[in-house]
Amino acid sequence: MAKRRVSLKDIAKELGVSISTVSRGLRDHPDISNELTAEIKALADLRNYSPNPMAMGLLQQRTKMIGVIVPDLVTHFFSSVILGIEAVAKEKGYFVLVSPSYESLEKEKENIKNLMKARVEGFIVCLSQETSDYSHFEQITESEIPLVFFDRVCLKDKVPSVVADSFEAARGITRHFYENQATRIAYISGPDHLNISDERRQGYLQGLSDCSLGYNPEYLEQCNLSPGSAAEATLRLLALPKPPDAIFGINDTVVFAAMKEIRKRGLNVPKDVMLAGFTDEFHATVVHPMLTSVMHPTREMGEIAAMLFFELIGNMETAPRSVELKTELVIRESSVRVEEKK
Amino acid sequence: MAKRRVSLKDIAKELGVSISTVSRGLRDHPDISNELTAEIKALADLRNYSPNPMAMGLLQQRTKMIGVIVPDLVTHFFSSVILGIEAVAKEKGYFVLVSPSYESLEKEKENIKNLMKARVEGFIVCLSQETSDYSHFEQITESEIPLVFFDRVCLKDKVPSVVADSFEAARGITRHFYENQATRIAYISGPDHLNISDERRQGYLQGLSDCSLGYNPEYLEQCNLSPGSAAEATLRLLALPKPPDAIFGINDTVVFAAMKEIRKRGLNVPKDVMLAGFTDEFHATVVHPMLTSVMHPTREMGEIAAMLFFELIGNMETAPRSVELKTELVIRESSVRVEEKK
DNA sequence: CTGAAAGCGCTAACAG
DNA sequence: CTGTTAGCGCTTTCAG
Numbered sequence: 001m002a003k004r005r006v007s008l009k010d011i012a013k014e015l016g017v018s019i020s021t022v023s024r025g026l027r028d029h030p031d032i033s034n035e036l037t038a039e040i041k042a043l044a045d046l047r048n049y050s051p052n053p054m055a056m057g058l059l060q061q062r063t064k065m066i067g068v069i070v071p072d073l074v075t076h077f078f079s080s081v082i083l084g085i086e087a088v089a090k091e092k093g094y095f096v097l098v099s100p101s102y103e104s105l106e107k108e109k110e111n112i113k114n115l116m117k118a119r120v121e122g123f124i125v126c127l128s129q130e131t132s133d134y135s136h137f138e139q140i141t142e143s144e145i146p147l148v149f150f151d152r153v154c155l156k157d158k159v160p161s162v163v164a165d166s167f168e169a170a171r172g173i174t175r176h177f178y179e180n181q182a183t184r185i186a187y188i189s190g191p192d193h194l195n196i197s198d199e200r201r202q203g204y205l206q207g208l209s210d211c212s213l214g215y216n217p218e219y220l221e222q223c224n225l226s227p228g229s230a231a232e233a234t235l236r237l238l239a240l241p242k243p244p245d246a247i248f249g250i251n252d253t254v255v256f257a258a259m260k261e262i263r264k265r266g267l268n269v270p271k272d273v274m275l276a277g278f279t280d281e282f283h284a285t286v287v288h289p290m291l292t293s294v295m296h297p298t299r300e301m302g303e304i305a306a307m308l309f310f311e312l313i314g315n316m317e318t319a320p321r322s323v324e325l326k327t328e329l330v331i332r333e334s335s336v337r338v339e340e341k342k
Numbered sequence: 343m344a345k346r347r348v349s350l351k352d353i354a355k356e357l358g359v360s361i362s363t364v365s366r367g368l369r370d371h372p373d374i375s376n377e378l379t380a381e382i383k384a385l386a387d388l389r390n391y392s393p394n395p396m397a398m399g400l401l402q403q404r405t406k407m408i409g410v411i412v413p414d415l416v417t418h419f420f421s422s423v424i425l426g427i428e429a430v431a432k433e434k435g436y437f438v439l440v441s442p443s444y445e446s447l448e449k450e451k452e453n454i455k456n457l458m459k460a461r462v463e464g465f466i467v468c469l470s471q472e473t474s475d476y477s478h479f480e481q482i483t484e485s486e487i488p489l490v491f492f493d494r495v496c497l498k499d500k501v502p503s504v505v506a507d508s509f510e511a512a513r514g515i516t517r518h519f520y521e522n523q524a525t526r527i528a529y530i531s532g533p534d535h536l537n538i539s540d541e542r543r544q545g546y547l548q549g550l551s552d553c554s555l556g557y558n559p560e561y562l563e564q565c566n567l568s569p570g571s572a573a574e575a576t577l578r579l580l581a582l583p584k585p586p587d588a589i590f591g592i593n594d595t596v597v598f599a600a601m602k603e604i605r606k607r608g609l610n611v612p613k614d615v616m617l618a619g620f621t622d623e624f625h626a627t628v629v630h631p632m633l634t635s636v637m638h639p640t641r642e643m644g645e646i647a648a649m650l651f652f653e654l655i656g657n658m659e660t661a662p663r664s665v666e667l668k669t670e671l672v673i674r675e676s677s678v679r680v681e682e683k684k
Numbered sequence: 685c686t687g688a689a690a691g692c693g694c695t696a697a698c699a700g
Numbered sequence: 701c702t703g704t705t706a707g708c709g710c711t712t713t714c715a716g
Contacts, residue, residue: 007709018686019687019709023712060710095439349694361694
């Protein structure tokens, strides 16, 4: 077992003063003489005292912990958002408990339960793709526990959130394809109940209409965000009598899977099919051809989520704020018609 | 602010008994009558009571928290190890505080300090690539705080660890290359002080010797694990009078970067240069050609790290155990000579 | 200027 | 079988 850490008591005894004197000295209470304060601080430093957070937590009923629930850990998107959250949290002296839901509603609920037991002060959450029932989140808000959503959100009138401008981004991709001579533009969406699926689809439809391209329901595919299901959606598209000449997906993972299938069929990207992704994963530049993708301000998204969280902690009464962040389309090889090499 | 959660006191008052009776009833103490116990449990359930972890922590001087420090969050490798750690931790009622060091010694130290302040009971760590001075870890062991390393380790005689069989794996890759007609085999290593750099290099040398290939120091390159520095190392290899016809790197990220450079130079993988990676990232199958790579039992690595941790918590006296896990070479397109397509 | 005492939620030893 | 008390480390009255 670890040695017991020094407590106020130890310092008090060593200095021959009372515990409360030490406590006061450490926090520059005016009642304590300057010399004594200095002496106390010096010794505390020497013994490298730090207040026991459990004692403090017990006293103030705050754990200084935030529960963060993300669908996945492995993407740049989430790990970068977490980075942003942590940066802001650290400034405020908060810790972050990250629990992946692995896209499962079951896991999501279980994580919430566990984090509640650990007495996190509140939650920052990105919905699992399975989540279409929101009662567990309603319970949280009803208990007046701070809750903020990012990216995949729900209960908009009750819960603050940060999202990307999915609509405009999807519209932009669609137009970009059109400007590069695509006319049969397909979109591989995710589950309908997710806001990001829906908004991106709306943007896609708007983009088609902007370019006076008719909407062909066959070009609107769907998957459950897993590579396997994305591959199947791609195959359905490629099997159409008139297969699309451009595809974009709800995120990069989906498009990576699509790229693999397209290649398997002996088709060329971008010559036969142009591709574009969403969320600009690191690997977009590793694949060949490099993937055109919508870049999200991920770190900023995390920072803002944390800031909204602390607004909430400060005052549960304010109306929920929703922040929408601008994205940027990064154009790479996968969506630009080029002359055949050599 | 969140409503105060129910405490033993609340339940005791509602039932008209004392706090200790409730406490005992909840834990099936034989002194309490069966009916009363049942009654207590029923009410506790109804109000969904759960013990305040801070009160418990204060009392028992344990936080049930493990500090996990990883160089990065974004790779499958680390996120999968974390998954393994969390699974075992959850079973024991422990929480995991994950703090990325972002490969920086500075950050690593800072994380330790913060986690100590949060009173984690111990640490599970993968060294940052910058870490060649280990005094901060020596301090931890001297304070008798449980510490376990995984993958990148140090202080082997004092600290338990889980690692992969880097030596055999690197040797295996080298031989695999040779069996596929490579004779100029290069290795892009990482910082010298990392055990994984060193062991893989030794395995590489052994592999060369196994195949009766002479060791050419020019084919032993080095990088700092960043894609940029890996790219530079690759360029140095390609610029040699007799450039290598096979390259493997200390991890997949390095090899992805190498692949990009090779392609930029108009060379073909595997025809001109065969490639193989280490740690089998998800994206190994996304790139084209698909990357041959050494698969690590990552989740198991996390589980074992956690198990070693709990052995340590149980009894600090046992000699440090070191576990080495077997890896497996997954052969894909990037390292197999094929007839030109068509 | 400083100390003593209460209390945050809980368990365990000690009394009934 | 059940209640009382002390104490984990800390801050905050309340008394000197």
